Amino acid sequence: MQLGDALPSIRHPIPAAAGRSWVERLSQSECPALTTRRKRREELTGASHDPIVWVEAQGANVVDSDGNRYVDFTSGFGVAFVGHRHPEVVRAVKRQSDRLLHALGDLHPSDVKITLLEKLCTLAPWPQARAMLSLNGSDAVTAALKTAVMATGKTGVVAFAGSYHGLNYGPLAVSGFAKRFREPFEAQLQPDVHFAAWPSADLGVEAALETLPRDWSRIGAVILEPIQGRAGVRFSPPGFLEALRQACNTNGVLLIVDEIFTGVGRCGAWWRSVDEGVIPDLICAGKALGGGLPVSACIGREEVMRAWGNPDREAIHTGTFYGDPLGSAAALASIELIERDGLAQRAVDRGKLFAAMLRAEQLASVTEVRQAGMMLGLQLEGRLRALGVSRALLERGYLVLPAGAEADVIQLAPPITVNDEQLQGFVASLRAALGGS
Structure with a gap:
């Protein structure tokens, strides 16, 4: 399957050698406020929050500097609505x-x-x-x-x-x-x-x-x-x-x-x-x-x-x-x-389908699915829960954003090009990231 429509492929640790090298260079040149945020999240969750370094993107896929392939459910903060590099x-x-x-x-x-x-x-x-x-x-x-x-x-x-x-x-x-x-x-x-x-x-x-x-x-x-x-x-x-x-x-x-x-x-x-x-x-x-x-x-x-x-x-x-x-x-x-291409109406239709898939899972840890078009929020049980879940999803090849004052929401805004197989893969990975509940 070509880049853009593919499922995740995580072949190396996140980050691996190339990624760690880039992250080290980043820490030596970037405003330290952003590095501090990552450290704070690590202290709160007990897990690494080092970033992946993007080197390529197409459609709904992103490839990092270690060669891992992801499905982007953030659209790069909502930017890539029509898909990356359309x-x-x-x-x-x-x-x-x-x-x-x-x-x-x-x-x-x-x-x-x-x-x-x-x-x-x-x-x-x-x-x-x-x-x-x-x-x-x-x-x-x-x-x-x-x-x-x-x-x-x-x-x-x-x-x-x-x-x-x-x-x-x-x-x-x-x-x-x-x-x-x-x-x-x-x-x-x-x-x-x-x-x-x-x-x-x-x-x-x-x-x-x-x-x-x-x-x-x-x-x-x-x-x-x-x-x-x-x-x-x-x-x-x-x-x-x-x-x-x-x-x-x-x-x-x-x-x-x-x-x-x-x-x-x-x-x-x-x-x-x-x-x-x-x-x-x-x-x-x-x-x-x-x-x-x-x-x-x-x-x-x-x-x-x-x-x-x-x-x-x-x-x-x-x-x-x-x-x-x-x-x-x-x-x-x-x-x-x-x-x-009628992409606004497609967002209505795809968003409803995605929300229905998520609700059908009846995950106890997800107390509400909020949806408008291809903008969704998954309300989780537990303060800071979204920090750990978002990292667990990253390890499975899905990019999402934690949201909410209590970091208890997973914000989803995938490109409109995301396909059924990628949506299904996300739902299965979400269940695994939540520990099956």
């Missing part, structure tokens, strides 16, 4: 590289950047839209937060406990997941952020809404993820997003929806929030958008984005590589694939 994305990038690698940004843009902006506006849920391109999710959120200030004149933001919008200064200030991310930089962060509660099994929609601010006079925006990914694939219950939209309307506040993980087909629609019946004012997109290259966007209603159009100002939000030709070409190819 041939059409690769061809688009190669064609673009043959004629133009870089342009002059906001002064003299490339044709492919303009084409991508036009395409993104057609995917927006408003009759008229404008977009701003950038490189990663944090950039897109930063653009949205700035847009809200420009449009409303107000700097206050309502965000949510458990939210994760990125670690640049603007997004970090509104990220409620793991206070330890914010604490070292607290003095430099935007202070006017109100963290409201996210509904849960213990806190209903009405109770969560009671934690919204009483005084909205300083608030310019509400920002949320339709599904909180890093917090453990936590869904918004029915009625919650609609109530937030109404609160924004009542108080003259903009609704920013961070669709960086949930959007662009991953959850079965272009935009999860719109699929839920809620039209935001600003949408942040990324990850799957670039088909493997770093591309993100802030897309907004034209009347909101018009706030940037003061002729007395310079271009006060831009970047050297925003809308670069290679990323723009990759994004256009990715969008064309998703539209032409």
